[in-house]
Amino acid sequence: MNKLRIIKDRATGAIMATITIVALLLVIVMGIGLYLKSAPILAEHSLWDLLTASSWRPFKNEFGFLPFFMGTIWVTLIAITIALPLSLLTAIYLTEYAHRIVKRFVFPALDILASLPSVIYGVWGTLIIVPWISDTLAPHFVDFSAGYTTLAAGIVLSIMVLPLLVSLFVELFSSVSDELRAASYSLGSTRWQTAISVVTKKSLPGIFAAVVLAISRALGETIAVLMVCGNLPQIPHSLFDACYPLPALIANNYGEMLSLPLYEAALMFAALILFFVVLLFNVTSRVILYRIEKQQ
Template sequence: MRRLAKDRLAGHLMALLTITSLLLVVAMGIGLYLKAAPILQEHSLWELLSASEWKPMKNQFGFFPFLMGTLWVSGLALLIAIPISLLTAIFLTEYAHSMVRRFVFPFLDILAGLPSVIYGVWGMLLIVPWVSNVAGPWVQRNTTGYTVLACGIVLGVTIIPLLVSLFIEIFSNVSHELREATFALGATKWQTAKHVVLRKTAPGIVAAIVLAASRVMGETIAVIMVCGNLAIAPGSLLDACYPIPALIANNYGEMLSMPLYESALMFAAFILFFVVLVFNLFSRLVLKKIKE
């Protein structure tokens, strides 16, 4: 029968399409690893990660400054975004009328939709000057403004919508009966949120934060525009930094001239891929478990 042959053929094609698109993850991992292999043959993994000299022309590839840059920036961004997002999400789920929600959600939508480069422009227009003219002098430091602080603020804002929407989704899994039970004991809304909602959803909150962390670590253009791009491990918030994505993006033009240089950058991409993969797998599995 023609109809069934069609049905079956389409099924096979769709399965093929699905599997091929899934293999992208594997292909990416293998492809980047193969490209990174040459430098791993020449230098040990530990050496690459702990050395702080970055002089590709002299065959010195120390990733330490970039790793530290990523760590500082991501840490600060999370530190800024977590409290704001958590309080916003609690307010929206526990306190707000649907009217308020309908007012706030479009704002979060816009925040989520704005491209990275626009955040970069915003950072250069407002945040960098603010760091240079206000925050720097405040602690009596001279700074250009292109710092960990500026970078952290910009990145923090970019992940607020992701965190809020994840938190709201997690909080809405807590049953109303549970909330009512504590209200019935005379608890205030905040106490209920603190003792019931937050405690009940702690694993989900951690998972959401890990997911947001992976997002921050991969942010590229906004970071390049405000981080200062100095290959020295930052020692304070007012130092310039050079996170991994910025390293890759800034040097793509030159890398083809030297095989080992290319390999080093692809190694950086592989690290990023690997960390993001692990973080994503962890948090998605936790979030999925919570949903069930």
């Protein structure tokens, strides 16, 4: 009898370990798969050429990925620049200032925002943000803009990562002990001083991790960005230029025009770049986070 339950214990342990390892292997297998699929284009063009060339003419066998790469970086950067201060302030308000009744209404609203399908954000961006940029904002800065711009994509994306960031920050700030707040208040500090010098400072590694998570999400967001970014393969030189991030490139073109030589390989290579950007980004941030935590 006793033996049976020990066998059961060992078996379940082994099964769970296998499942976990398979999930890990999946990442590696995906990387290898993408590499093999993009091998034809790498055989014909050098890696350096592909990454630094900026002309994209598949019919003429010119594959420059720089515009897409820059598009991805720009859109993500804009999104985080807008979302980070807004979400920090919202989270500070909710944890340090707001009455519990306010919290009771805001938290469900944030959850709803976080769980809306991204198509809805795309539609909303197309109907509200794009015309707003085209009619109201852009005329102040440039002669003409259709509204389908890097800025539009950045704004839509920032609103998508906002609820994620806010809920992560609220979680972080709530875990700062009240004794620490009491220590600060009893010296005569205001709520704002306590929030800045004690609460956010204490949560700094967590804030960093949350931002990394948000950036990872922003890097990969496809549909909503694709609907508002303009989809022109050019390096954006201003906020009012159209851009074409990597996920949009893949989603727009996969399945079409695959009769072209090297086209499928090129799209696979786009996926490979994205894969590596996210991977590299996550690994570096892990290392940095580990350093910060050790210092504290």
